Amino acid sequence: MLLDPTFLAIQFLNGLQLASLLFLLAVGLSVVFGLMGFINLAHGTLYMIGAYIGLSVARSTGSFWLALVAAPVAVALLGMVFHVVLLRHMQAASPMKQVLVTFGLIFVGLDSVRYIWGNYSHGIDLPAVLAGGVSVLGETYPIYRLFIIGLGLAVLAALHWGLERTRLGALVRAGVDDRETAAALGIDVGLAFFAVFCLGCALAGLAGVVAAPVLSVYPGMDMSVLILTLIVVVIGGPGSLKGAALGALVIGMAQTFGQVLVPALASVMIYAVMAAVLLARPGGLVRARHG
Amino acid sequence: MTDLAQDRLRLAVAAVMAAAALLWWATAGFFGHELIAQVAIFAIFAMSLDLLVGTAGMVSLGHAAFFGAGAYATAGLTVLLGWPAWLALPASMVVAGLLAVVVGAFAVRLAGVFFIMITLAIGEMVHAYLFRSRTFGGDDGLGGIPRPDLGALGLTLDDPSHFSLAVLTLALLVYLGLRQVVGSPFGQVLAGIHRNEARMRALGCPVRHYKLAAFTLAGAIAGLAGSLAAQHNNFISPELVTWTTSGEALIVVIVGGMGTLVGPVAGAAAVILAGHYLSGLTEYWMFFMGLMFVAVVLIAGDGLQGALERLARRFGRAAG
Numbered sequence: 001m002l003l004d005p006t007f008l009a010i011q012f013l014n015g016l017q018l019a020s021l022l023f024l025l026a027v028g029l030s031v032v033f034g035l036m037g038f039i040n041l042a043h044g045t046l047y048m049i050g051a052y053i054g055l056s057v058a059r060s061t062g063s064f065w066l067a068l069v070a071a072p073v074a075v076a077l078l079g080m081v082f083h084v085v086l087l088r089h090m091q092a093a094s095p096m097k098q099v100l101v102t103f104g105l106i107f108v109g110l111d112s113v114r115y116i117w118g119n120y121s122h123g124i125d126l127p128a129v130l131a132g133g134v135s136v137l138g139e140t141y142p143i144y145r146l147f148i149i150g151l152g153l154a155v156l157a158a159l160h161w162g163l164e165r166t167r168l169g170a171l172v173r174a175g176v177d178d179r180e181t182a183a184a185l186g187i188d189v190g191l192a193f194f195a196v197f198c199l200g201c202a203l204a205g206l207a208g209v210v211a212a213p214v215l216s217v218y219p220g221m222d223m224s225v226l227i228l229t230l231i232v233v234v235i236g237g238p239g240s241l242k243g244a245a246l247g248a249l250v251i252g253m254a255q256t257f258g259q260v261l262v263p264a265l266a267s268v269m270i271y272a273v274m275a276a277v278l279l280a281r282p283g284g285l286v287r288a289r290h291g
Numbered sequence: 292m293t294d295l296a297q298d299r300l301r302l303a304v305a306a307v308m309a310a311a312a313l314l315w316w317a318t319a320g321f322f323g324h325e326l327i328a329q330v331a332i333f334a335i336f337a338m339s340l341d342l343l344v345g346t347a348g349m350v351s352l353g354h355a356a357f358f359g360a361g362a363y364a365t366a367g368l369t370v371l372l373g374w375p376a377w378l379a380l381p382a383s384m385v386v387a388g389l390l391a392v393v394v395g396a397f398a399v400r401l402a403g404v405f406f407i408m409i410t411l412a413i414g415e416m417v418h419a420y421l422f423r424s425r426t427f428g429g430d431d432g433l434g435g436i437p438r439p440d441l442g443a444l445g446l447t448l449d450d451p452s453h454f455s456l457a458v459l460t461l462a463l464l465v466y467l468g469l470r471q472v473v474g475s476p477f478g479q480v481l482a483g484i485h486r487n488e489a490r491m492r493a494l495g496c497p498v499r500h501y502k503l504a505a506f507t508l509a510g511a512i513a514g515l516a517g518s519l520a521a522q523h524n525n526f527i528s529p530e531l532v533t534w535t536t537s538g539e540a541l542i543v544v545i546v547g548g549m550g551t552l553v554g555p556v557a558g559a560a561a562v563i564l565a566g567h568y569l570s571g572l573t574e575y576w577m578f579f580m581g582l583m584f585v586a587v588v589l590i591a592g593d594g595l596q597g598a599l600e601r602l603a604r605r606f607g608r609a610a611g
Contacts, residue, residue: 039404041538086585095404096350100545100588103538107581115575227415227534234408267419271412275397278409282401 006137011256013136017145017214019252020152024207025225026232027159027244028200034176034239035193037095038087042102044226045109046201050075050208051217052117055124064127067209075205076198083197091190106222114219121218124209148210155203156245163241172196176239228255231270235277237284246285250277298474300603304553304596305466308560312459316452324451330563331455331462332519337543337555338462338469339512344541345550346473347505348485349399352407352537353414356394357510359532360387361517363421366433366527371426377439380518387514388507390417395506399499402488411534418532432528436521448522458519462556465512469552472508481505482550546587548594557595 029043054071058064082105090098130147133140163169174182175189183189215221228251236247254273258266277285316327336358343349364386368379394413401409422430438448441457448454472478480501483491492498521527543562548554565583569576591598 033404037404039407086589090589096545097588099407100538100542101585103542104581104584104588106535107577107584109581111575111578111581115578227411230408231412234405234412238404264423267423268416271416271419274412275409278401278405279397282405 006139009137010139010141011260012253013141013145013149015253015256016149016152016249017252018256019248020149021207021211022228022232022252023152023245023248024155024203024210025229026236026248027155027241028196028203029229030233030236030238030240030244031172031176031196032193032200033233035172035179035189035196038098039095039230039233040102040200041099041226042082042105042109043200043204043229044222045106046075046079046204047208047211047225048113048217048219048222049078049109050205051212051221052113052208053205054209054212055117055122055217058124064124064130064213067124068206071209072202072205075208076202079198079201082201083194087197110219110222117219119219121216122212123216124212126213144213148214151210155206156241159241168192168195228270231274235274235284237281237286240284240286243284243286250285296603296607297600300600301551301553301596304599305556308553308556309463316456316459319452319455321451324455326563326567327455328451328458328519328523329567330560331458332516332523333540333543333563334462334556334559335465335519336513336516337540337547337559338465338552339509339516340540341544341547341549341552341555342469342472342481342512343505343509344544345548345552345555346478346485347481347502348488349502349506350407350541351398351410351506351509352534352541353394353410353412353417354509354513354540355532355534355536356414356417357387357391357513358517358520358536359417359421359529360390360510361514362521362527362531363427363517364514365518365521366436367427369437370433370435375439376437376522377441380439380515380522383518383521384511384514387517388511391507391510392503395503395510399502399506411537414532414534414537418529418534421532422529427527430529432526432530434526436525436527438522438525454523458523461515461519465515466552466556469512473550473552477501477504542584542588546584546591546594548596548598551594551596554594554596 025043025047029040033039050071053074054067057070058067061067086101087098090101126144130144133142134146135141163173171182171187171189171192172195174185174187175192179189211221211225232244232247232251234247235250236243236245250273251270254270255266258269262269312327312331315323319327336354339357340351340354343351343354361383364383365376365379368374368382369376374382394410398406398409398413421427427433438454441448446453446457448457473482480491480496484496484498484501488498517531520531539562540559543558544555546554546561547556547558562580566576566580569579573579
């Protein structure tokens with residue numbers, strides 16, 4: 001069974017689907033980290049809130065598509081508030097303090113979600129277009145999972161274009177490459193940070209609502225995904241779009257194939273992969289920063 | 292303020308806290324004693340992390356792995372292998388220390404955020420392993436862990452008042468021991484690495500060996516705290532090893548005042564007590580706990596002990 005091509009193809013698609021979700025989560029975190037050396041531990045919380053807002057919108061309007069738009073926008077607004085109220089005033093503080101503030105926010109977010117939406121787990125119904133399955137080498141494969149893969153690829157392409165071809169993208173690249181020099185040349189690194197931060201929040205919200213129909217929506221869904229996302233960022237190499245994509249692919253595949261091939265060790269395997277990558281390449285797979 | 296005056300102030304704070312703890316112990320009832328034991332155990336854990344973070348400058352987000360290793364070693368040795376509890380305690384420190392040697396051998400090669408991340412990942416790896424381990428009861432955990440029989444000394448540790456006093460005494464010993472370590476040449480080298488690692492290396496100091504030694508010692512002491520926690524609860528579960536435990540300890544260390552040892556002890560007491568009283572008031576106590584973390588990190592600057600020392604400096608200047 002293990003070497004059956006159909007089985008491998010299905011698992012490969014599952015791995016791609018997970019990688020796609022992880023990419024949506026990791027890319028914002030990674031570029032913000034590259035710009036500011038700041039890790040947002042509440043990134044998983046934004047993902048969870050995105051899923052819940054998507055849930056509420058989908059339930060009240062009956063439209064999954066509306067939820068798909070509303071959740072990222074709402075989470076981006078939340079990120080904006082967070083930036084204006086807290087982060088902006090902490091630019092001078094050590095990265096360690098910023099990390100600890102976001103650690104505190106995990107608990108605030110978790111209990112807020114429990115208070116507003118309760119402790120039960122929920123699911124979101126799919127629109128008819130995405131609900132069915134297609135035949136892959138004789139097996140039926142859910143269309144929705146292919147949709148997630150497509151969405152991840154589309155976001156990757158859009159971000160690549162934005163980073164390479166737009167003015168803001170150039171500012172961000174300059175900031176990641178060498179923050180001091182960029183600032184000395186008159187680039188407003190703070191503004192680039194703000195834009196990337198909000199975009200990262202929106203993508204986390206998008207990941208939440210996209211994941212909702214596949215994984216259920218429950219308080220605590222943030223934790224399970226946060227650690228995976230951090231691992232993706234670190235092994236990919238902080239600050240790099242390519243790194244986030246590559247890291248997501250490695251972890252998505254390691255997790256998926258680990259679970260079917262060596263179930264007993266699957267939970268340990270991704271950490272082992274991370275340790276191995278870090279020891280071989282201490283700066284991650286792709287280096288965004290020079291020197 | 293001179294180093295000597297700073298050191299005296301810390302010792303004075305430690306003496307005041309020890310006296311307060313004794314007073315509390317003497318007046319506390321059953322639940323009070325349970326709470327004292329909990330505070331003292333978390334204080335030991337926080338002090339061990341302070342050696343790593345405050346003295347050596349190694350910010351670990353996976354320290355709960357060694358706490359868990361101590362707790363699970365105690366459970367395994369007593370419940371599964373039938374060892375006496377008094378022997379399981381030092382053995383658990385050895386187990387946690389050995390795990391720290393292995394983990395540290397990898398981790399000390401990395402610095403900064405990468406060090407934080409690899410310790411986080413290894414901590415989660417230990418959690419994932421224990422969560423699935425049939426031997427240790429998986430996510431259900433394992434119960435029936437005995438406390439040492441110190442009848443020969445006239446102590447019955449199953450009585451919360453005796454147990455909490457024993458744990459308090461151990462916390463005090465750990466404090467005095469770590470004070471010695473920090474003040475020793477070994478501790479001075481760690482402080483030097485914290486200040487300027489490149490310069491220490493240029494001076495010919497085997498930086499990685501020192502870091503590994505600090506990591507191992509901190510791991511062994513965290514293992515002591517874990518072993519005590521297992522005995523205190525008579526029960527272990529993977530909950531002990533979650534990364535949020537490491538995060539809370541890190542907050543306690545930074546909020547209390549890194550590198551001061553007394554600060555983290557005060558922080559540990561504050562967090563345990565706040566958690567205890569808040570959880571009695573509302574189901575959503577984690578919300579307020581989180582807000583408190585945020586507020587304290589924003590306000591405290593160099594920690595409570597740091598604020599106290601600044602105050603003392605101002606008074607010293609006014610007097611002198």
